[in-house]
Amino acid sequence: MIDALALVFIAAGLAFDVLGCLGMVRLPDVYNRLQASTKCVTLGTCSILFGCFLMTGFSAGGFKLLLCIAFILLVSPVAAHAISRGAHRAGIPLWKGSVVDMYAKDREGEA
Amino acid sequence: MRTLRWFLGAVVLLGVILMVILDPLDSVFYPATHRHMELVGRAVSILIISALLLLYRIMRGPTPADRTVAIDIFGVLVVGLCALLGVASGRSWYIDIGIAWALQSFIGTLALAKFLEGRRLDD
Numbered sequence: 665m666i667d668a669l670a671l672v673f674i675a676a677g678l679a680f681d682v683l684g685c686l687g688m689v690r691l692p693d694v695y696n697r698l699q700a701s702t703k704c705v706t707l708g709t710c711s712i713l714f715g716c717f718l719m720t721g722f723s724a725g726g727f728k729l730l731l732c733i734a735f736i737l738l739v740s741p742v743a744a745h746a747i748s749r750g751a752h753r754a755g756i757p758l759w760k761g762s763v764v765d766m767y768a769k770d771r772e773g774e775a
Numbered sequence: 776m777r778t779l780r781w782f783l784g785a786v787v788l789l790g791v792i793l794m795v796i797l798d799p800l801d802s803v804f805y806p807a808t809h810r811h812m813e814l815v816g817r818a819v820s821i822l823i824i825s826a827l828l829l830l831y832r833i834m835r836g837p838t839p840a841d842r843t844v845a846i847d848i849f850g851v852l853v854v855g856l857c858a859l860l861g862v863a864s865g866r867s868w869y870i871d872i873g874i875a876w877a878l879q880s881f882i883g884t885l886a887l888a889k890f891l892e893g894r895r896l897d898d
Contacts, residue, residue: 671814674859678821681852685825688832688848694840697832701848709855716858725867729858732874736851739877743847743884750891751840 666718673715680708693759694751702744710736791824815863822856843887850880 684704691697710733717729752767829852832845854873861869 674815674818677855678818681822681855682825684848685828685852688845689828694838694844697841698844701844705848705851709851712855713858716862719862720867723867725861725870728867728870728874732854732858732870732877735874735877736854739881740847740851743881743888744844746885746888747840747843747847747891750843750888751838753892754840756838756840 670715670718673711673718677708677711677713677715680704680711684708693762694756695748695762696759698744698748698751702740706736706740787827791820791827815859819856819859819863822852822859826852826856840891843884843891846887847880847884850876850884853880 681704684701687700687704688697691700713729713733713736717726717733720726720729758765826849829845829849833842833849836842836845854877857869857873857876861867861873
């Protein structure tokens with residue numbers, strides 16, 4: 665029963681990972697790619713790790729997996745935010761179909 | 776140049792297909808500690824295919840920010856790969872590799888983002 669649940673978690677995580685990487689290839693812009701891939705791959709990897717935790721149970725390896733889930737959930741949004749801020753400040757243009765750019769408006773207000 | 780690029784892509788795709796069909800990773804997992812071992816081994820090959828999609832973006836990305844995003848996502852993906860390998864082979868030190876990889880990838884991504892912004896490391 666628990667093994668079947670773990671396999672369901674691992675399969676969902678694999679699907680999220682593959683779709684996130686497909687978005688990384690297919691989308692037109694740095695910001696679109698970051699928005700698609702970061703969230704999908706973070707959730708997918710956390711789901712895979714939780715499935716592996718259900719398989720191993722409460723052993724040393726299982727607690728390492730839980731620690732890894734906490735670390736990834738804490739760290740991955742920070743890295744994505746740093747990349748998007750650096751890209752916008754480096755002057756990388758948005759996709760030509762983008763609707764709004766609030767961060768540029770805010771920076772005009774600062775200057 | 777274009778033919779070289781297509782040739783490299785065809786070689787990589789052929790290698791992936793051969794690896795999924797012949798499954799040489801089975802010889803790595805010699806202690807059969809878990810009964811879902813083979814299924815988890817196939818899952819590893821799916822993760823390798825998505826990592827190849829990321830490598831395409833690293834090779835082809837028009838701006839440095841694309842490459843930085845791809846490297847960050849690659850680091851998160853490898854953690855899941857290490858966890859799956861650890862479950863499939865029954866050795867828990869694969870997960871230590873995953874934790875160390877996540878730490879190094881985070882620090883490297885922050886440094887690359889800082890360089891993108893035009894600042895130095897001691898800024």
